[in-house]
Amino acid sequence: MSLITDLARLEAVQSGRAQAVATVRHRHLSQRPLVLVPLITAGEAGAPLGALVGTERTSPRLLVVPQPRDRDLRFAFLAELAGVVLPYVDGFASEVETAERAETDPGTGKRVKVEVELCADAPQLIVPSRSGIEFVRLLGRSMRFRRTAEQDPEAPYPAPPHVPLLGRWLTHFGERARVPGSALLLAMTDLLSRHWATGQSTLEDQHLGALLAWIEAPDGTSGAEAALRAELSRDAAGQLVCPPAGPATDPAFDNQLLAPAIERYDKARAAVSAAEDAVEADIRMGELAAAERAVHALVESRTRPTWDAVWRGLDALCTLPEGPRATERWTRDRWSFTGHRDRVAAGEPPQPRRDDAVTAANKLATREREQARLDAQEALDDPLVMAGRRLTGEAFAGEVTESVPAYNEKNRPRPLITVRTDDAPHLGERTMVYRSLDGKPQAAEFVSYDEEGGVVLRVLDKMGRGKEPEPGSVPEKGDTVCFTLFEHEQRGGPKLPDPEETPWTHGGPPRTDEAGAPVPEAPDAMTSEDLL
Template structure:
């Protein structure tokens, strides 16, 4: 945690209210996000109990599995979930715009510009907490290899038609959530924690109700008191007033309410199956309907508070202006979404269970580059974030006191002006260390030369001044100008180029096998009641 973050937490404890960590919003928020609040059965991470899903805060769709151990009911839940999510995803896949992309010419080996389609926008899934992000990845993992009756008429226990497709999309969203700065799949708690600091621990910050209690407490109540009530407050029946933000449930809810309701449902199903005449069958069906309605009511009581909390979090975030470089990161999300759309349309197989060595190394390198780029862009967009980097000695704000023109000693002299600057910051500067400033959105680099006896710093500009002997207008700072300099690069460099998968050395697994096709998941005892 940065010094600014630690200071903000201390101020939050003293003030009894969350303190801002940013002056702008560093993540993209869609105008029409899809909110998903999942709920799972205790002890069975992959057994869904229910979900609230939708794009309208006033009209969510409730999906419930009355008996989570029943494979058919789980498949019906996944089919209903696909009916909600896939049309939402498809609505973004149809609207495209022309864009240019660099590709390698197979004949010349040179980079050329080609015109391709880019989706004009992309879907955004919002879940309550980080555990919800992992649950989305788990759902995708469990669904994308399922076989349908159309794909394989002889497959045992075929999945509903669109379930494997939903699994592929959820897997893509889950993988994209691991890329720093991506906004295709986001957790409400992570969004709030990035922009506000509370007076509680990072673990407690994963409780959405407690987090919102610190950010927007009731009048006359401190954040600590409101958070304690959100975490531990119970009603007359002993149930939490603010249930967990999914996908886990409260043990008191499971033991006192849910388990008896599911037991009544099971007894009603057994009675209906054992009915021998029409009258008994009607009575059994009525009892089964009542039992299912009770389970739906109970699940809704656990999901509704979290549903409204997610939308409250989004409303709080929309009050912050969007950072200048957020759109660039969202464009990369749009490219990612477009690529997945094209892979599915081309009939490519689902994502493998395990990446080969080259793919895994490429993903890791891309995520490291994205992390460095995100940290740099947030500092450039937000003076409060930049203050943290200044305190760490990684940036400084200085006033130009003198500009001395100089040139390189070569046949074709290039401008290398010397800037004398004064700053109250304490940057970690040494001989030859480079500093960077933003010039019309692009980084201009300078080299530290020396410390003056009076404490001033001397920097030498190195680039972005044009090709002529005299610097282009506006490229050299003027006397009296205050400039923010960073000791970190604004654009992260890619590492060494990795070999093609077909050229992977044997020490790293060798080329990917073409004869080892991904097979559907084997039938396990949990699939059969």
């Protein structure tokens, strides 16, 4: 957390309203996101109770499991969810554009540019809170290894068609959510808290209703009081007016409303099975349908307020212009989506439970590199974020007071500029600094301080190939400049060995069959928990 954010939180406490900590939106928002508000039963994280899902604000699709302990009903829920999510994902898979990508030529070993397909856009899933992302990842793991009757006719409890495919896509979204700056799967609470600071803790910011209360507090009211009402206010029946932002439920709801409704459903279903004639069966079926409608109404009453809150959060975010470099990060998401689309189409096995050593190291290096890139890009896109970096000595801004032509021993231009600044950057001998020039980083090195405390820098590149710097490539006297001590583009790490060359100390090479093809993981073994 930066000092700017700390100051904004203090101001939010004083003013009673959330304070902006960004001037632009640092995440790409799709024109047609898929909002998912999940709900689970207490005590069992993998047992879904229901969900509201859809791309239209006014017409969400309600999915309910009337008895979460019934495997068949849970599979039916997952099949319905696949019927909503997979067509949405497939809608982005067919529209492509041609793009260039660097690949290694197997013959020469050199990097060459080749033309490949890139999806013109990508799907975007939005859940209410960070725990919703964990639920998506858990759902993906629980489904991607399931076998359908078509895949394995002897499977004791086959999954409905498309459920394993949904598991693979949810796993991909969950893994991509761990990459800093990715926007394929987003939590609304993280989005809002990235752009506004409230007067409450970061843990309290995970309550979507309380977070929005700070942001939407009208003039003359206190965000703290509004957030407290959102967290604690209950209606005449003792139920929370603003339910938790999923997937967890309130104990009072579980004990007072949900448990009796599920018990009535169980009794009605047992009565249908015990009916002795057609007339009695019709009566019992009516009772069963009424009991099921009651469970549906309860689930909708808990998810609909959160659904509306997510869309209000989207409205608030759309008031901010998108950061220039957010589009670049979304392009990397499109590459990721295109790559997974191709792997699924090629019939590759699902993602393994545990990554091999090389894949795990690559993922870790990618996340570290993307985090550093995200920090740099947000600062370059947003002067408010850059102000935080300047306060910590990682950047400085000021006016150029002198620009003197100079050359190195090879007669290449190396002009010296003096920057007068009130910042206190952490500069040492020959420290490298960078500024953005036409979207590209221009490097300079620290030379010394002049007699008046100005920073003397030697410009090193981005001045053209001639003996004289190109116009506009060197700051002139009177120009306002901003230099950073952090690099704008991150370099790749050391090359890792191929998976086939993994040493035995790190698990050895992956398993293959006699033909050399990788051996996919076996499906999850049946346990006593799978039987009712």
